[in-house]
Structure formats: C-alpha cells, structure tokens
Amino acid sequence: MAYYHEPYWLPDRGDWFKSLLLFFDGLALLVPEYMRERPLLTDPALAQPLAEQGLLHLLSPEVLVDQSTAEALTDLLDKIISSGVFDDLDRETAFAELSHSRLGGTADAGLTEIVLEQLRERGLARHTEDGVSIPLHPVVRAFVLVVLPQLLRAPAEASGYALQPVSANSRSLRALLDTLDLEVLPTAGHIVAFDLEQVTFDLSSVPLDEVLDFRRQHGAQHRAYARNPRQFVRELASLDIAEHERAFADRREALADVADELRRLARKSWRRPLASFGIAIAGSAVTHATGNPVGAALGAAGALLGLRRQADPSSAYSYLFQAQNRLSRS
Template sequence: MPESTAAHKKTPETRLREVAYYHEPYWLREQGDWIKSLLLFFDGVAILVPDYMRERPLFADPSLAQPLADQGLLVRLSPETLVDQATTETLTELLVELLVAGVFDDLDANTAFAALSHSRLGGTADAGLTEVVLEELRERGLARASEDGVSIPLHPAVRTLVLTVLPQLLRASAESAGYALQPSSPYPRTVQALMDTLGSVSLPTTGHVVAVDLEQVTLDLSSVPLDEVLDFRQRHGAEHRAYIRDLRQFVRDASKLDQAARDEAFIDRREALADAADQLRRLARTSWRRPLATFGVGIAGSAVSLAAGNPLAAGISAIGALLGFHRRADPGSAYSYLFQAQEHLSSRGH
C-alpha cells in the first residue's frame, strides 16, 4: 500500500513527520550524495511518484534509495491520491491566472521540453479541468501533446513552476497522511521559481518575499558511508532539525516586517546563525575528523494571507489558493530550502 495512503491518518495531537520534499519523482545516482545530508535536518525524504513509475526511484539510485525505503526514511507519495479535486482546481486557476497576467509571455518556445506526469497536473482527479489549462499552454507553445499517454511535455520553466508550487498545494492532504512537506532543492532556479511566483504583481501577498543566504551549517557527507550518517543522525539530528525550524521561523517573522525593520532583523540574526552553524560544524568535525566539503542551507519564502472565506469563490487570491486551507504546519507561509555542497574543501579545516 502506498505510504501516502497506508495507516498514517493522524489525530490533530500527533506530531507530523517533517520530511524534505524533493521536487522530482526520483533522484539520479550522482544527485544522491546531498540526500544524505538532508537526513540530518529532516525526518526523511519525500518524493511525489506517479503510480506507473513507483519503483523507479529504487532503481535510479539503489545504493541509497533502497536502504532509505527499507528504513522508512524514503516517503513515496502518490499524485493519483494526493492531487485531489481541490488541488486540481487551485493549480488550474493559478496557472490560468499566471498565463493571463503574461508571466510566461517572454519564454522561448524553441527549447527542449521536459515531461511531467498527467497525474501531477491533476489529470487523475479531473481530466477535463486539466485539459483546460493544457489547451491554454499548447496555444502559447508551452505544452505539447502527450507522447506516452501518461505524461505531458512542458516548457521547462512551466514545469519548474508546477513542481515548485505543488508541495505548497499538497500540504493539507500530506498532513492528513502525517507528513509536513519541507520543499528542498540543490538547484537555485527551483527556489527562484517560488520567489518569482510570490513576487508576481498579479498575486497579492501580505508581507514580503524573504531570502536568507546560504549559511555553511554542517559538512557535505557525500564521502561518508550511509550507516555512519544514520548513526550521526541518531546522535545529533535534533540539533540540525532545531536549526531548520529556527531558520523557518525567522523567515516567517521577517517577511511580515517593513524594509527597515527587516534589515535590522537580518543584522541581529546573522550572528545567531553563525554561532549555530559553527556548533553544527564542530559536531561533524568531532565525529569524522577528516576534510569534508562544506554544506550550505538557504531558505526563501513569504508570509501571506488567505482571502476571507473560500479564496477561489472570492475571485482567487492566488497566493492564498496556492497555500491551501487548514494546514497545521507553518500556516500563512510559503517557502523552499536550498541546499548546496561547496565544490572546494573549506580553507578553515571544516
């Protein structure tokens, strides 16, 4: 039974598992190294995998994905289950709103397209509604007819936008399955897609878009065996997860301030960030005592407000619709983490 539909229904009092949400349905072997570092900051790694390719993550990186699945640290969520009618309606209206606002008008249609499963676009929940937005995209040269019957070739910018907003839309249904999705990516363009959406003039936000620069908080564990990483996670994961929660709280609070107050908050926060990051690096150095590349964590996001009543019935407050309705995890905020391993060894002996 899929993890997203198994016996994970939680009572309101049960703590949600905070899982790093990777936007693609699987990672390649060469992308797996940074996944190990995510295990320090979150309760696991979640991916949204269409049912027809459910086993592909295990084959794409069997040395890592299979052990994580065996230990319950890889959560394979099903879009056929989670992308429900409400999510489909919200995603469709958001895309139409962006199309009407001209957000995609300057894209070059003569570029390599990339496939996105029909189910992640809402095709399983409401094929007719999904076809509405696909027709709009095809008319603008941003989508093409399916070549395999299960996926849609999309312009890469549109595809990235959909992959970026999906975890925001899916939070309510994911929480009902026991998971708090924490969108994470090693690619700056993924986080930028969220920021571009939040900052669109057609989308009314409350507060401001906030980005916190990459802070070197720990070490890139790509050369460390998985069993050692998991042992370190058991001993020191609480410190890493507390750092992430504190960073998220800062972004949420700072996004509600005016520019002058936000600048002052960043000045005060930088020293605290540096102190916490240094503590995490000391923990890692003590455990492995070998030169490892530094590993940075950044976050971008915004505080927003829902329209009164039903945001769709109110004529669409697109950001309100983007965030969903009755979430327990981080209500009133949208964000995405950026994780990046530096390519050079730290000159400070980290």
C-alpha cells in the first residue's frame, strides 16, 4: 500500500497517483478526523472514484498513532532536540501546521506536550491556533513526516495495511537520508540508494478507466518490480562488506532488465507519446551507530514496535516516483 505523507493532495498532483496505482495494491493517507472529508473534496474527480473502488484508504492517526508509536516518536524528537540538530535553524521562516493527533496527542497528550514545550522553548513550535493542529518549523515538520511512516508500520500491519512510503519530491527522499545521518554507502547500517530508473510511462493524461484496465492486465509485474529493490534494501544489511559492491551491481542490472520489459508492455498497450515514469528507493539498515542519534533512536523505536520481527533491520526506507517532462515515443 503506497503511503503518501500528507493528509490530502491538490488537484495538480492527483494525476501522479494514476501511475502510482500500477506499483501498489492501493493508496493510503493518514487523515485527522477534523479533515476527514478533505481528500475527497480537494480532488473529487480522482479521489472519489478511487475510494469507491477500494483503492484509496483514509487511515486515522487517532487510531494508528497509538501509545507505543507516540512514545517512539516523542523519544526520537527528544533525542534530536537534545543532540542540537535543530539549533541552527532559521526561526523567521514560515511555520506549517501538523495535526496534534499525528504528533501522538490523541494517544498521550501529556507526553506530546513535553516535547512540544521543548520545541516552543527553542522557537521551533507555537501554541495551537485552532485546537487541532500545531504550527511547527518546516524542518521539524518534515522530520516528523519522514519518520512517522517508519514507526507506523507495525500498528498499520495489525490493521491489515502494509505501508510503503512514497513521494514525488526528491527532497523528501533526501530528508530521509539526512535524517538517518548515515553516509550514502551500500553497507549494513548505512544508506542504500537506488538511482531513478525509468520503468514505465506517466499515465496522468490517460483516463482513469484505461489506467485501471492496464493495471488489471499488468499491475502484478509492476508491483513485483517495486518489491524487488525494497527486498534488496533488507538483504544487503546481512551481506559481508566484500559482497556489497557485486550484489549491488548485479541487482541494478537485473532491475534494468525488468524495467525494459515493463516499458515494452507499456509501449504495446498505449501506442502514443507519453512521458516516462521512474522509481527510486533509499533505505537504511537501522543500527545503534555510535554518534548517530537518529539511527540509534530509530533502532530503539524499531525494537519497541517490532520492526525487526521478520529479521528486517533495514526498516527505514522510502520510494521516489517521478515523471519526466519529455515525452517517450513508441
């Protein structure tokens, strides 16, 4: 299930989700109760048909951000604040709201208030203006949005959802790498980053019924492709350092071959000029690395939430999907 970090999308971004449907069983948004209808009203032409067909799932932070998740998130924020990562941020920048429930306020308002008070003392958060959301420095807000899907995986799976974080913005992927504070190397405890691979076509200009028909025919191949790099992020952490480079090269070559086949299927189906649509992934083996408070905190949260229950130390990752501006011709 593709997990998009904002609670709704704007109409100019909605068509991106059409192509995304090829790679996942559906789309998931974490939507606070006070804006429950916002996704369906902001882009009704796309969101409402997807919801009717069971392809759009509106998850509740009031339910999923439970006590354990709230404790893990506030522990992470406390470690980050104490480490001084946020100390040099520009306090004059425009703040952005984040729902109190996504910060853990529904599960444990007292615990959330402790960390919010630390942020307010440092000029990184303000008191609520509407009673349901908190104005945060955009970097702090981005941090929460980056780590929250990693922490939500266990409670989401308990509710029947396997969440896969996705973004259309390379800055979000970069934010994950920066948050983990690890060198970009394919080694255990370090980042694994796959460059953008043009896999299929951008279907934003294609009517939704045609997209869903193509999905019924070829969605299994696209979903298998998306699982492949995700699985490799997990596997790489268990390899010896001497094996990393060869394994990385072999997997990239195999992925390129599968991408060629997916592009062939798309060309055969559409037979018209369409922009290409690419996928990248970045992930990390989450370790208690010395001097790496973010990695250590994520490791502690992973142990708390059961993220290692399938021998999966590489539990922090995110996808990037982007459409190229130029058109590809058959």
